[in-house]
Amino acid sequence: MPELRFNPITKEWVIIATERAKRPEDFKSRVRKKDIPHFVDTCPFCPGNETKTPEEVYRIPELDQSLQAASEWKIRVVPNKFAALHRKAEKMRINEGTKHIISGFGIHDIIIETPLHNMTTALLPLDHVAEIIRTYKRRFIELYSEPKIGHVIIFKNHGESAGTSLEHPHSQIIGTPVTPSQVRNRMEEAIRFFDITGECMLCKIMAEEKKEGTRVVVETEYFIAFIPYAALTPFHTWIFPKRHFAVFSDIADEEILDLALNLKTTLAKLYIGLNEPDFNYVIRSNRPTDARSECFHWYISIIPRLTTTAGFEMGSGIFINTTIPEENAEYLREVKIPF
Numbered sequence: 001m002p003e004l005r006f007n008p009i010t011k012e013w014v015i016i017a018t019e020r021a022k023r024p025e026d027f028k029s030r031v032r033k034k035d036i037p038h039f040v041d042t043c044p045f046c047p048g049n050e051t052k053t054p055e056e057v058y059r060i061p062e063l064d065q066s067l068q069a070a071s072e073w074k075i076r077v078v079p080n081k082f083a084a085l086h087r088k089a090e091k092m093r094i095n096e097g098t099k100h101i102i103s104g105f106g107i108h109d110i111i112i113e114t115p116l117h118n119m120t121t122a123l124l125p126l127d128h129v130a131e132i133i134r135t136y137k138r139r140f141i142e143l144y145s146e147p148k149i150g151h152v153i154i155f156k157n158h159g160e161s162a163g164t165s166l167e168h169p170h171s172q173i174i175g176t177p178v179t180p181s182q183v184r185n186r187m188e189e190a191i192r193f194f195d196i197t198g199e200c201m202l203c204k205i206m207a208e209e210k211k212e213g214t215r216v217v218v219e220t221e222y223f224i225a226f227i228p229y230a231a232l233t234p235f236h237t238w239i240f241p242k243r244h245f246a247v248f249s250d251i252a253d254e255e256i257l258d259l260a261l262n263l264k265t266t267l268a269k270l271y272i273g274l275n276e277p278d279f280n281y282v283i284r285s286n287r288p289t290d291a292r293s294e295c296f297h298w299y300i301s302i303i304p305r306l307t308t309t310a311g312f313e314m315g316s317g318i319f320i321n322t323t324i325p326e327e328n329a330e331y332l333r334e335v336k337i338p339f
Helices: 126-144 181-197 201-212 253-273 311-316 325-333
Strands: 003-007 012-016 058-061 073-079 093-096 099-102 107-112 151-158 170-176 216-219 223-226 237-241 279-284 299-304 319-321
Touching: 058 126, 073 126, 107 126, 126 151, 126 170, 126 253, 181 201, 201 216, 201 223, 201 237, 216 253, 216 325, 223 253, 237 253, 253 299, 253 325, 311 319
Parallel strands: 012 319
Antiparallel strands: 003 012, 058 073, 073 107, 093 099, 107 170, 151 170, 151 279, 216 223, 223 237, 237 299, 279 299
């Protein structure tokens, strides 16, 4: 029988369609991936094309010149040439009856993750993934130092169905002048749960997942990756820090390396087990000013793009998941990583 499962973080119901559930291996792509070169002369993110991007705001130099694509840098951060928001705009608010407007101030940067055009996070060296996370942390802190910024989001789109327009590996960080309602709703639910129970909801969810174990995918010293009980879509995965802290930028040096291991391993299991699916991931974090919050616990959400949102989901807000989270987690646990 199908069942509805409840996501306490988002207050969303998910239909687990057990009667028409597909096997985890059914989601492994049968399409042969195109061969991508390590360098594309028209790509603005490839080494040698630095003048095709706005002036960089940060870089990590490349000390290892044995790379296929010789480069002076390992990671670059540049303003998005086609930014969603404008960093030089004045922050102004206009209220006209029921019409509310805020000028389009904000910061929108691109983190170019590697000089290699054909690389993916799952295949990067561990220390390189750690450098990406350190770059996330640095820019997260710098964007929040701008008093007009209300919320900062770090995310990665990989693949056409995930919304990427340039295939060269990159992430994005955007600082907005407002806190999005989706973020605010999650915060409010976390506060409500804490007021009733005296516990962090996310800590409680993590403890239950760790104890039960059936949906755990990867566990490292400081982080645990698992498929939620009420996963919205097939192979939807969360990575939680084991210690409670509300803000991503409070991550310690030893935790950065461990997160790199957990993230790389999780993405590698998806890469091998599902034949390199398109995916999005996002870091969900509180603001540095709320670092002492007992209610919220930052985490990473990974969503492989294996299905399409259709009319029922858009009309009801209820997702239909045609896989069983416990079976998906077991499948990923058994994926062997040869590197």
